[in-house]
Structure formats: structure tokens, C-alpha cells
Amino acid sequence: MKYQVEKLPIKKENSIIKKPFVFISKWRSLPVYELISYVFMFASVPMLAYGIQPYNFEIIRIIILTILTMYSGFFATLIWNDISDADIDAIAHPDRPIPSGRINSKKFFRIALIFSLFNFIFAILISIWCFILVGVTALFVAFHNKYLKRIIKLPAYSEIFGPFQWIAIVLFGFLAILTVAPTNSEISINFPFFGNIITSYKVINQMILLILFTYFADTSHDIAEGIHDAEADLAHGVKTYATTFGKEKAAKISLIMFVISGIFGIIMFLESILSPIFLCIFLLFFLYTIFYPLKLLKSKKEKIEKQGFIVGRKLYDYFLFTFDILFIDLIIQNFIFNI
Numbered sequence: 001m002k003y004q005v006e007k008l009p010i011k012k013e014n015s016i017i018k019k020p021f022v023f024i025s026k027w028r029s030l031p032v033y034e035l036i037s038y039v040f041m042f043a044s045v046p047m048l049a050y051g052i053q054p055y056n057f058e059i060i061r062i063i064i065l066t067i068l069t070m071y072s073g074f075f076a077t078l079i080w081n082d083i084s085d086a087d088i089d090a091i092a093h094p095d096r097p098i099p100s101g102r103i104n105s106k107k108f109f110r111i112a113l114i115f116s117l118f119n120f121i122f123a124i125l126i127s128i129w130c131f132i133l134v135g136v137t138a139l140f141v142a143f144h145n146k147y148l149k150r151i152i153k154l155p156a157y158s159e160i161f162g163p164f165q166w167i168a169i170v171l172f173g174f175l176a177i178l179t180v181a182p183t184n185s186e187i188s189i190n191f192p193f194f195g196n197i198i199t200s201y202k203v204i205n206q207m208i209l210l211i212l213f214t215y216f217a218d219t220s221h222d223i224a225e226g227i228h229d230a231e232a233d234l235a236h237g238v239k240t241y242a243t244t245f246g247k248e249k250a251a252k253i254s255l256i257m258f259v260i261s262g263i264f265g266i267i268m269f270l271e272s273i274l275s276p277i278f279l280c281i282f283l284l285f286f287l288y289t290i291f292y293p294l295k296l297l298k299s300k301k302e303k304i305e306k307q308g309f310i311v312g313r314k315l316y317d318y319f320l321f322t323f324d325i326l327f328i329d330l331i332i333q334n335f336i337f338n339i
Contacts, residue, residue: 034320041323042070045173047330048210049203051183052273054338062176065126070169072118073134077141077165079112090232123172127179128194130172137168155244158233159226163218167211174199174207209268216261217322221315223254224296227308247304255293258315262286265322278329282322289318 046066050059082096083105090099097103116138123134154160175197177183182198189197226233226240227247234243242250265286269279292314299307 037320037324038071038074039067040327041320042067042169042173044323044327044330045170045210046176047334048206048272048274048326049174049177050181051203052330052333052337053183055334058181062126062180065122066173066176069119069122069126069130069134070172072115072122073137076112076115076119076138079108079115080141083108083112126176129175129179129197132194133168133172133175137165141165153239155239156241157239159219159222159240162222163215166214166218170207170210170214174203178203206268206272209264209271213261213264213268213322214319216257216264217315217319220254220257220261220293221312221319223250223257224293224308224315225312227251227254227296228305228312230305230308242308247301247308251293251296251299251304251308254311254315255290255297258290258293258318261319262290273330273333274326275329275333277332278325281325281328285318285321285325289314 043063043066046059046063055063082098094100098105098108119134119138120131124131178197178199179195184200184203185198186200187198187204191197223241226242227250230240230242230247230250233240240250241253245253265282266279268274269276269282292311296304296307296311
């Protein structure tokens with residue numbers, strides 16, 4: 001006698017909140033070390049702004065909210081970039097979600113909106129200034145990715161202004177501390193209805209140096225990756241260093257930007273609260289990484305695009321890990337001086 005087993009209906013995932021995260025887990029092959037590194041990166045900036053002193057509940061709250069704000073903004077930006085560059089990715093990165101047909105633009109846009117909503121909610125929980133910065137950054141990213149980098153004919157426009165998306169992370173981390181938990185009242189700027197910004201010249205100096213490092217380190221990475229995407233960018237009118245000056249010259253510029261970022265990394269150590277721990281690890285990593293842009297410079301024409309992709313990845317790791325080194329240094333210093 002055969003028994004018929006009744007098939008139970010498979011429960012579909014209907015949670016509007018959970019869906020984006022389920023898709024994100026299968027969206028790109030983002031390495032685990034990278035996903036963890038972003039946590040350290042986003043935490044390191046308010047930690048640097050706050051300095052070496054005991055953390056109270058308010059500071060921990062600001063750091064956690066900064067991580068949540070920046071992480072949700074990171075995913076929203078990356079998704080929006082995939083949507084706006086779908087035609088370019090069809091040539092340069094056909095395995096990405098939209099060109100491969102794994103998701104359509106409308107569904108992907110809805111996921112981006114959910115992450116954008118989180119981005120604004122977490123920002124307003126810190127301060128109105130952080131909320132405003134998130135709004136300005138979101139508008140810039142939206143128009144830059146969708147329209148400006150294809151319309152504006154300024155040489156290398158896309159890679160000159162692209163790093164401003166990362167500079168916003170530095171500004172946000174410092175602004176979170178300066179508007180909620182300032183540690184020095186040397187400079188005080190009053191804004192009716194918006195609250196005060198209180199800081200010192202030393203903190204502002206640290207912020208500027210970190211911004212300069214961020215700009216040149218990310219630009220170096222963007223240029224190398226732009227060499228890989230050059231043909232697709234050229235076909236769609238995107239102005240990068242590679243499409244403007246040629247791939248070989250772009251490789252030279254990438255190396256120059258990398259060296260400049262290293263110089264600002266050293267100056268940042270000299271002019272900030274960072275310890276020799278940061279400097280030693282940073283220099284070792286810089287010397288290890290410089291091998292790759294040098295290799296790109298020596299690449300033959302037929303191999304330079306493929307090499308650009310590899311070098312771009314290594315330069316991105318250098319950019320990302322520098323913030324991780326910064327985080328480690330601040331954690332060690334706080335442990336030593338506050339035990």
C-alpha cells in the first residue's frame with residue numbers, strides 16, 4: 001500500500017526588511033574580511049575625532065550609529081551604482097546582478113530605497129547635521145552616477161569627483177563627535193535651529209589630513225580599475241583618466257596618487273594622536289602594496305586591462321586596511337591609557 005505524502009507549501013519570504021539582506025548575501029562575492037573591515041573603518045573615524053580618553057555610553061552609541069549609518073549608505077550607494085551603470089557593466093562586468101538577469105532595475109531600486117531609509121534614520125538619531133550630510137551625499141551620488149559623469153566633459157571627471165563619496169565617511173564621523181560629544185571648545189560655531197559645532201584646530205587638522213589620504217588612496221584605486229573598464233566607459237562617454245589620457249598614462253597617474261596617499265598617511269601620523277604602531281604597520285603595508293601599481297606600469301598593452309582589475313583590488317585593500325590599522329591603533333592606545 002502506497003502512502004501519498006502531502007507536500008507542504010514552501011513558505012515564501014515576505015518580509016520587506018529581510019529581503020534586501022537575503023539578496024545582499026548573494027549579490028556580489030564580497031570577501032568576509034572586507035565586510036568586517038568596513039565595521040572597523042566606519043568606527044575608526046569618530047574614534048579618531050574623540051581622541052584617547054574613556055568612552056561613555058554616549059560615545060559608544062555614536063560609534064554604533066555611525067557604523068549603521070555608513071553601512072546602510074554603503075549598500076545603497078553600491079546598488080545605485082549597479083543600477084546607473086548597468087549598460088557599462090554589461091560590457092565590463094556581465095556577471096553583476098542586472099546584466100546577468102538575476103534581478104531587474106526596478107526591484108533593485110526598491111532595495112536601494114530601503115537601505116537609504118535606514119541611512120537617514122540612523123543619521124538623524126545622531127544629529128541634524130549628520131542627517132543633512134547624508135542628504136547632500138545621497139543627492140551627489142544619485143546625480144553623479146546617473147547623469148554628471150556621462151554629461152560633464154571635464155577630463156577624468158568621473159575619477160576626480162568619485163572619491164567624494166568616501167570623503168563623506170570622514171566628514172560624517174567627525175561631525176558626529178563635533179555636534180554631539182565635542183572634547184574641546186577652542187572653536188565654537190553657533191547655528192540657530194541646527195545646534196552648535198564645537199571643536200579645536202588640532203581635530204580639524206586631523207580631519208583634513210584623513211580627507212586628503214582618503215582622496216588620493218581611493219583615486220589611485222579608481223584609476224587602476226578604470227583601466228579595466230576603459231572600453232566600456234569610452235563607449236558610454238564616461239570621462240576617466242584611462243579614457244581621457246590613455247591606459248598607460250593612467251597607470252602612471254595611479255602610481256603617483258598612491259605615493260601621495262602614502263605621504264599623507266605619514267603626515268597624518270606626525271600631526272595626529274596616532275602612535276608608532278600605526279606608522280609601522282602602515283609603512284609595511286604601503287611597501288607591500290606599491291609592488292602592484294609598479295607592475296601595472298610595466299604591463300604590456302594587451303595585458304594592462306586585466307592587470308588593472310587585479311591592481312585595483314590591491315589598492316582598494318590598501319585604502320580599506322589603512323582605516324583598519326587606524327582602528328587597531330586607537331583601540332590599543334585606549335586600552336593602555338584607560339585601564
